[in-house]
Amino acid sequence: MAQQERAVRTRRAVLEAAAAVFAERGYAAATIAEILQRAGVTKGALYFHFDSKAALAQGVLQEQITTEYHLPRELKLQEWVDAGMTLAKRLPQEPMLLAGVRLSADLQGRDVFGSAWPAWAELTARVLAEAKERGEVLPHVVPEESAQVFLGAWIGVQFVSQGVAGWTDLDARMSALFKHLLPAIAAPSVLGRLDTAPDRGARVLAEVRRRPKALANATG
Amino acid sequence: MAQQERAVRTRRAVLEAAAAVFAERGYAAATIAEILQRAGVTKGALYFHFDSKAALAQGVLQEQITTEYHLPRELKLQEWVDAGMTLAKRLPQEPMLLAGVRLSADLQGRDVFGSAWPAWAELTARVLAEAKERGEVLPHVVPEESAQVFLGAWIGVQFVSQGVAGWTDLDARMSALFKHLLPAIAAPSVLGRLDTAPDRGARVLAEVRRRPKALANATG
Structure with a gap:
């Protein structure tokens, strides 16, 4: 059991290192040597868990969709x-998310390791x-169709x-995007009840972090 | 006069070659030698018109906004x-447009030669x-704000x-994008009168090409 836990931790450490390197340098310039270091x-x-650089990229892409920040709401x-x-x-x-965005947008590499785009859509x-x-x-x-537009x-x-802006205005831009897309999607009675304020993400994250971990997972 | 016309043509030929090379290889990998060829x-x-690779990229970016396909409509x-x-x-x-999109998205290079993003917005x-x-x-x-979202x-x-899809579905995707953004922007009385069909672009281009050139320019 302790051995298995150690293996899980090693795998996670390798994935996080790979994500950091892919996020910074992109797939082509990333090296196994730097990820190891x-x-x-x-x-x-490393090779026990991932037998190639492509396998590392695939591992990072599989981490893109998590349910740990998903809290059920009255409105879907x-x-x-x-x-x-x-x-x-x-x-x-x-870095895990930044790497996922960068790898998914790598049009040369995605035939080799895939993309998170289909899973997001x-x-x-x-x-x-x-x-x-x-x-x-x-x-x-x-x-x-709406999913592809989004x-x-x-x-x-x-x-x-x-x-x-080095992502510093991403909250405001995502809020504006939802405000511009929702009138084409939401029923009129629902539209006015949706909270799309720029600080919505920060408030939801704070809510998730206040919850006991087991409970947050159970709702995922 | 003939000399001036020749200079205009040379400049255009250089710009179009530069656009083709930038569109295919990106700014960093493009070489003056290939553009010359x-x-x-x-x-x-070439150097009479553009004294550096950065000047060529700037020249390409300045070609992004043209009014030759702009026909006046009842609705703005x-x-x-x-x-x-x-x-x-x-x-x-x-290639001129593809190069503009690619150069504008080159986050390393845009400090050197700029971007068409501000002009588009x-x-x-x-x-x-x-x-x-x-x-x-x-x-x-x-x-x-709407311009930044768009x-x-x-x-x-x-x-x-x-x-x-190698851009083959761009018509359909742009049509879907407009259909998803316009309800947040257009007055209700206007919304139903807008033509956002996927073949709208092809029809407008055909209309422009049927027009006498001087007239199309005059409306720009």
Whole structure:
């Protein structure tokens, strides 16, 4: 059991080191040597978990969708907004997410290790379909189409935020994006009840961190 | 006069060659040697117009905003949609535009040669402000904010289209983007009158090309 726990920790340390290096340098320029050095593990330990640089990139991409910041709300659309706003708040601070955004946008490399884009779009489509079943979404909305629009828009908005402000205005830009997309998606009775304020992400994160860990996980 | 015309043509040939090379390889990997070869001009002729690789990139970026595809419409918002939809149609076929998108997204290089992002955002903000003055836009809309949302969204949408479909679905994705943004921007009486169909760009381009050239320029 202690051995298994150690293996889990080693795997995590390697993934986090890989994420930091991929986020900073991109896939092509990243080296296993630098990842090893940052993780502080042996070559054997790294290769026990990941047999190539591509496998490391795949491992990072699989970490992109987590439910630990997901709190159930009365409105399913609020859960969608919360997912986006917490992501906006977390992205600049979490190398794992920065690496996921950078690897997913690597058009040369994604044939080798994949991309988080399909998983992000699928998640959005699923939430919107559920919201639609509950009557929160306008009848003509096609969840898959809206999910693709949101995927493209969110990727571009975070990229422009990186370019012009080093992500410091990402909260404000994501808030503005939701305010611009929701009137085309939400039923009128729901629209006014959604909280899309720029500090929404920070408030939800604080709420998650106040909760006992087991409870937060149970709601995921 | 003939000499001046030749200079204009040489400058254009150099710019188009530079655009093709920047679009394919990006700024860092582009070389003056390859641009010279593609343009079929002498080194002296190139340096007469552009004294560095950065000057070439600046020249390409200055070509991003043209009014030759701008036809006046009854609704100012339709002119905005038309600008976006013709851009979507032209982008995959025009190295000048592809180079502009790629150079503008080069976060390492843009301190050296700039970016078309501010000019794109300004153009959108100006059109939306004019549409607002005419009562086509909802009263609470802030043109600069909507312009920034559109800038980020359009950049991401074209990037996702490139990544998943080599830009072949850009028409459909831009159409979906406008359909998702306009309810947050357009006055209800205007919304239903806007043509945002995927083939809108192709139809406007055909219309421009049918027009006598002088007339099309006069309306720009």
